[in-house]
Amino acid sequence: MKQALVGILALGLAFGMYSVTRQQQKNKVPAVQKQSSSSGATTKDAEVKVVNLEAGSFYYKPNVIEITKGQKIKIVMNSVSMIHDFNIDELGVKIPIVKDGDTGTIEFTADKVGSFEYYCSVGQHRANGQVGTLTVK
Ligand SMILES: [Cu+2]
Numbered sequence: 001m002k003q004a005l006v007g008i009l010a011l012g013l014a015f016g017m018y019s020v021t022r023q024q025q026k027n028k029v030p031a032v033q034k035q036s037s038s039s040g041a042t043t044k045d046a047e048v049k050v051v052n053l054e055a056g057s058f059y060y061k062p063n064v065i066e067i068t069k070g071q072k073i074k075i076v077m078n079s080v081s082m083i084h085d086f087n088i089d090e091l092g093v094k095i096p097i098v099k100d101g102d103t104g105t106i107e108f109t110a111d112k113v114g115s116f117e118y119y120c121s122v123g124q125h126r127a128n129g130q131v132g133t134l135t136v137k
Pocket of ligand 1: 056083085120122125130
């Protein structure tokens with residue numbers, strides 16, 4: 001009788017662990033899908049706001065990004081022509097030069113309220129209009 005009880009307990013434990021594993025797997029799926037999105041749209045969840053940023057000659061798309069103070073943001077920059085970088089001086093944010101067809105990312109938390117210019121420091125790109133505005137509310 002005791003043995004049967006122990007057996008049931010062990011089964012219950014094993015099933016509990018199985019359920020937890022399954023839930024973890026379920027939770028992983030949407031995060032991966034979000035990161036592989038390349039629509040240029042923004043996605044947002046409780047953890048990180050992912051912004052897919054297109055860099056071309058001479059623009060960023062989108063050229064306006066809005067977030068709330070204290071929110072984590074991940075910028076995934078894809079260069080579609082020439083080489084480009086990404087800078088926000090006031091926040092100490094930089095993605096080093098990304099080649100045509102490549103992607104560069106940076107993750108940071110905006111802890112200052114305000115409007116901050118982001119720009120490309122390659123050649124005359126900034127002067128040619130490769131700028132955007134990050135607004136932190
Ligand atoms: Cu550029």
